[in-house]
Amino acid sequence: MTRLVPQEALETDGAAPGEPIIVMQGVNKWFGDFQVLRDIDLSVERGEKIVVCGPSGSGKSTLIRCINALEEHQRGTIDVDGIRVTHNLKNVDAIRREVGMVFQQFNLFPHLTVLENLTLSPIWVRKLPKAEAEESARLYLERVRIPEQAHKYPGQLSGGQQQRVAIARALCMKPKVMLFDEPTSALDPEMIKEVLDVMIELAEEGMTMLVVTHEMGFARTVANRVIFMDEGRIVEQNAPEPFFTSPQSERTKLFLSQILSH
Amino acid sequence: MSTAPDTPDRSSDRRDTARRPPTPPPVRWVINNLFNSWFNGLLTVLLLWMLLELVPPILSWLIFDSVLFSALGAEEPAAVCRQADGACWAFIHEWWRFIIFGRYTFDEQWRPALAMILALGLLVASCDRRLWSKWLLIAWVAALPLIGVLMRGGIFGLPFVPTTSWGGLPLTLGLAFVGLAVAFPLGVVLALGRRSTMPAVRGICIGYIELIRGVPLITILFMASVLFPLFMPRGVTIDQLLRAQIGMILFASAYLAEVVRGGLQALPRGQYEAADSLGLRYWQKMRLIILPQALRISIPPLVNTFIGFFKDTSLVIIVGLVDLLAAAKHALTNPEWRGFYQESYFFIAVIYFLFCYTLSKYSQSLERRLNVGTRR
Numbered sequence: 145m146t147r148l149v150p151q152e153a154l155e156t157d158g159a160a161p162g163e164p165i166i167v168m169q170g171v172n173k174w175f176g177d178f179q180v181l182r183d184i185d186l187s188v189e190r191g192e193k194i195v196v197c198g199p200s201g202s203g204k205s206t207l208i209r210c211i212n213a214l215e216e217h218q219r220g221t222i223d224v225d226g227i228r229v230t231h232n233l234k235n236v237d238a239i240r241r242e243v244g245m246v247f248q249q250f251n252l253f254p255h256l257t258v259l260e261n262l263t264l265s266p267i268w269v270r271k272l273p274k275a276e277a278e279e280s281a282r283l284y285l286e287r288v289r290i291p292e293q294a295h296k297y298p299g300q301l302s303g304g305q306q307q308r309v310a311i312a313r314a315l316c317m318k319p320k321v322m323l324f325d326e327p328t329s330a331l332d333p334e335m336i337k338e339v340l341d342v343m344i345e346l347a348e349e350g351m352t353m354l355v356v357t358h359e360m361g362f363a364r365t366v367a368n369r370v371i372f373m374d375e376g377r378i379v380e381q382n383a384p385e386p387f388f389t390s391p392q393s394e395r396t397k398l399f400l401s402q403i404l405s406h
Numbered sequence: 407m408s409t410a411p412d413t414p415d416r417s418s419d420r421r422d423t424a425r426r427p428p429t430p431p432p433v434r435w436v437i438n439n440l441f442n443s444w445f446n447g448l449l450t451v452l453l454l455w456m457l458l459e460l461v462p463p464i465l466s467w468l469i470f471d472s473v474l475f476s477a478l479g480a481e482e483p484a485a486v487c488r489q490a491d492g493a494c495w496a497f498i499h500e501w502w503r504f505i506i507f508g509r510y511t512f513d514e515q516w517r518p519a520l521a522m523i524l525a526l527g528l529l530v531a532s533c534d535r536r537l538w539s540k541w542l543l544i545a546w547v548a549a550l551p552l553i554g555v556l557m558r559g560g561i562f563g564l565p566f567v568p569t570t571s572w573g574g575l576p577l578t579l580g581l582a583f584v585g586l587a588v589a590f591p592l593g594v595v596l597a598l599g600r601r602s603t604m605p606a607v608r609g610i611c612i613g614y615i616e617l618i619r620g621v622p623l624i625t626i627l628f629m630a631s632v633l634f635p636l637f638m639p640r641g642v643t644i645d646q647l648l649r650a651q652i653g654m655i656l657f658a659s660a661y662l663a664e665v666v667r668g669g670l671q672a673l674p675r676g677q678y679e680a681a682d683s684l685g686l687r688y689w690q691k692m693r694l695i696i697l698p699q700a701l702r703i704s705i706p707p708l709v710n711t712f713i714g715f716f717k718d719t720s721l722v723i724i725v726g727l728v729d730l731l732a733a734a735k736h737a738l739t740n741p742e743w744r745g746f747y748q749e750s751y752f753f754i755a756v757i758y759f760l761f762c763y764t765l766s767k768y769s770q771s772l773e774r775r776l777n778v779g780t781r782r
Contacts, residue, residue, distance in 0.1 A: 214679055240685035251680035255698050255776075264694060265684035316683060 165190045165250030165321060165352055166211060171220035173206060173376075181217065182376040188321075188354065189402040193347050194383075196356045198373035199399060204356045207321045207373065211354070212243040225320060241269065244314030248326040250306040252298035258285070258309050259294040262316045270317065277316070284312040288342050308342055315346075322346065324355040353374045358403060364388065372396045433465050467492045469747075474499065479704075487746070497746040499738040505753065508573015508736075509727040514565060518576040521556040522551050525583065533768055569647040573728035575757065577647075581719040581729070585654045586712055592655065593662025594701075598692060600667055611663070618660035624724055626653045631725035650722045658715050665707045669700035702776045709769035713762045730754050 164187035173181040174389065180203045189195060196204045210214040210222060213229050213236045222229040224239045262281035266272045273278075285291045286309040290301075298306055307327060309311050314322060328336045340362050347353055347366045357363070363370050363384050370387040372380045372395075380387070380396045388404075391397050441447040471492025487494035498505075507515045528549055531537050555582040557576070560566035572580075599611035618626070630653030631646065638644065673696060701708070720731040728736060734750045737743065 197616070212683055214682060237685055237687070238684060243683075245680075245683035246681065247676055247683075249676050251676035252672075253677065253680070253695055253699075255702070265686065267686040268690050268694065271689075313684070 163172045163190075164188055165222060165225050166354075167221075167223045168211075169221050169223060171210065171217050172217065173203075173210065173217045173219075176330060180376050181210070184220065184376075184378060186371070186378065188352060190320075191350045191352055192369065193353045193367050194355070194369050194371060195367040195402075196354060196371045196373060197358060197360075197363070197399075198379075202373040203376040204249070205325050208245075208325060208354050208356055211321075212245055214245075220333075221378075242319055243319055243321045243323060244319035245323045246307070246310050246314055246325065246327045248329050250298070250310045252304070252306055252310055254298050257295050257297055258301070259311060261298065262313050265313070266316050280311070281316055284315050285309075287345075288312045289338075302335060303331045304338045306312075306330070307331060307335075307339045311339070311342055311346070321352045321354070324353065324357065326356050326358075327359065328359055333404055360388070360404065372399065374399075415544075467584070472502050482742075493749050493752070494746050495749065497737075497743055497749045500738075501743065501750075502753070505730065505733045505750070506574045508577060508733040509571050510573055511565065511567055511571065512577075514559070514567060517556045517559070517564065518572070518574075519533055519599075521553040522576050522579060525553055525579070545691065560724060560739075569645050572647065574733040575730050577722075577727065578716075578719050578730040579761075581651060581654060582716040583720065584651060585719070586715060589655045589658035589662055589715075592659035594697065596659060596663035596664050597666035597670060600663065601670060609742060615660045615663050618656055619664070623654070623657050623718055623721055626657050627725050629653070630656075647727060650725050650727055654715070654719065654722075656713070657718075659714075660713050662708070665704050665711055666700065668707065669702075669704035670696065672703050673699055702773075705769055705773050705776075709765060713765055715759060716765070730757065 159176065166186070166188040168184050168186040171181055171184040172179065184207060187208075196207060198204050204216055210217045210229070211224060216231075217229075225242055227235050227238050227242075229235065229239060238345050246305070252258075253264070254318070256264065259278060259281055262284065263277040266277040266280070267274055270277075282291060282294065285294055288311055290305050290308055293301060293305060293309070299311065301309065311327075327343070328339055330338060340359060342365055343353070343355070353366075355362070355367075367384050369381055370380055371383050372387070372391075372393075380391060380393050382392075387396075388400065391400055419462055426579045440450040469492075471485045471490060472495050473490040473492060474495040487496055503512070507518055510518055528542075528546060529609060532542060532546075534571055555561065556565070556568075557572060557580075558567060589692060596611050596615060600615065602608045602611070627650055630649045635643065677695060677699065678691070681695045688695065722729050723732040723735070731754060734754045738745070738750055
């Protein structure tokens with residue numbers, strides 16, 4: 145069976161093995177007058193699985209979107225695998241090649257078939273020959289358990305299938321880090337599991353993952369660390385067990401009581 | 407999905423008919439659909455009356471009372487026509503070559519005819535995606551200069567025909583085709599520019615679009631024809647036809663830009679972000695992801711603009727070019743044939759309609775085909 149996580153993702157290149165792959169220092173971001181991120185300090189180890197949770201509007205999506213420069217931060221520094229996130233297009237391109245992203249709304253390209261969705265970026269950005277890109281795309285489709293859908297269009301698939309294609313599409317670029325922005329929030333309940341299963345496999349194989357989600361079961365089984373955000377700040381972070389059983393701040397307790405009481 | 411609620415209704419309807427005493431189906435249909443309320447009944451009667459009033463006179467003008475063969479042999483066909491009540495198709499028979507080809511040298515009119523057939527043939531072939539290949543591109547590259555040589559002449563023993571003598575349908579088609587072929591890419595670039603994050607690029611594009619859109623086409627044609635030469639260095643003259651063509655391109659590109667921008671804005675932001683997150687560069691993102699979807703969404707308004715532009719070419723009459731409409735008007739100035747307006751305008755209306763209707767039908771089939779993958 146092919147691995148979901150490419151060997152390259154586990155290699156450390158030039159950097160020392162113990163060195164964190166993502167380092168955010170004093171990151172601040174404003175939307176107009178509204179401050180969405182306040183003094184974020186965060187470092188992510190290679191292979192670490194981090195779940196980010198918090199009430200809506202707390203800045204958790206913005207946080208991970210700053211990492212691959214989908215959003216611009218105004219103050220502080222972000223380094224991804226030793227590359228600084230700046231305006232510099234060269235840096236942005238390099239970072240996006242190392243960081244895959246999965247969106248809440250899947251964001252598959254509806255005018256392209258599943259296979260074309262998967263091979264587009266390897267062909268145009270990584271300059272792989274078409275045959276090679278297709279071969280690796282098929283392997284990933286098999287791993288996310290939908291090899292038979294290669295020639296369908298995204299609109300013909302269920303939500304869960306679309307999200308699995310989206311994960312495979314990101315993996316085709318052989319990223320070192322995967323960002324998940326509420327990957328199961330737009331799914332029908334019975335499809336959540338099939339997507340989480342793929343994510344769990346990915347985690348077990350050692351991928352570095354930052355996952356914004358409210359799936360606390362996923363956080364318990366997979367995460368090394370859970371981060372709780374509110375009003376643009378990291379309020380609390382801890383390993384899942386102590387995080388859920390003995391939260392420190394009142395805000396975290398309130399949040400957990402609200403999402404776990406059902 | 408939408409048919410689901412209908413199904414029970416229809417079956418109950420069928421059950422009703424089974425119980426009722428049998429009525430002959432056509433009569434029942436008429437009662438159910440045309441006279442099911444006093445208002446609909448009134449409308450039906452009114453429409454029938456209008457049809458009765460309008461159709462027979464139109465038919466008799468067009469066909470039964472019209473003059474075609476009886477006048478052809480006559481010494482003065484126009485005189486025969488004037489005594490008839492119906493349309494004088496002898497006028498079209500007499501003047502069609504002038505209306506179609508304008509003042510183009512009579513004996514050389516096979517050249518614009520051939521050029522037109524060549525261009526239209528390639529255009530039709532290009533509409534079929536299965537024929538897209540390197541050879542089609544080569545055919546276009548070869549055909550365009552050939553069309554130019556055919557129209558202009560001056561080499562290969564073809565007598566020179568200046569652009570001032572070009573006219574009629576080839577001129578109309580040429581202005582529309584060249585105009586759209588240049589204005590469309592320009593419009594796409596303007597639309598992208600207007601959504602650019604670079605303030606200078608955006609400013610220039612907005613300025614251009616708003617300036618051009620705020621001015622009537624006639625004014626632009628006048629300016630291209632009268633004002634433009636004033637700014638040129640002494641001794642440099644630009645062909646009148648070219649000036650009009652440039653004016654039309656400027657005009658069309660501004661409108662097409664706004665149509666394309668509509669399509670760009672209709673796309674969810676996620677499409678841009680997904681392309682960004684995969685590391686695609688700006689132009690790759692636009693060409694591979696954004697424009698294919700935005701243009702597909704824009705097909706109906708695009709074709710609307712195309713058709714409008716095709717008909718707007720008739721405004722070049724204002725700068726002295728003899729397009730299809732102008733040629734028809736010129737034909738009417740002949741003393742012998744003065745006054746056959748209806749026939750003349752009817753004739754060119756049919757030509758305009760054929761082209762516009764074909765374009766519209768093609769766009770519909772294109773929409774159907776492109777929707778296959780994205781239909782939910």
